[in-house]
Amino acid sequence: MLVFHLASARVLVLNASYEPIRIVNWQNAMLLWFQNKADILESHSYQVKSALESFPLPAVLRLKKYIKPWANGQARFSRDNVFLRDDYICQYCHKSFAHSQLTLDHVMPYSRGGGKTWENIVTACKACNHKKANKTPQEANMPLLKEPKAFLQRASKPISKKNKDQLPEIWKPYIFI
């Protein structure tokens, strides 16, 4: 059971101002902590073991340094921001997935000149990414859920009203929506 919990464990990251700004997997959360970029506010009762020590698995982290909301209204292009833009929904099969199950797909394949841009990168589950392979959506007969565009949201909102009910109990004191 522990393995299952670890594989799906997600960690809420708060800005230095305590606003929730993103959700990361536990490996990325541990990295933020090891790099001294964040404090652990809440932990799960189980531990992550390394060769020398064991650590409580974080549930809520707070960044030490305040991250400014995206200044010009356009989000920095990154894997996490593409997932946020697409609401963690595979743009081919329209299903919702955990962060660890998602990949970035080049709409026009990289091998055929497709760039790494907001307009050419979408969220795809592993199965769809594999199935689409080196084809365009038309060739693969896998139409996109929506046309990919630059992400213009001014501040990231990792939590929507829609998914509020499925949130871990331990996050709830930090979320006001």
Ligand SMILES: [Zn+2]
């Ligand atoms: Zn899919």
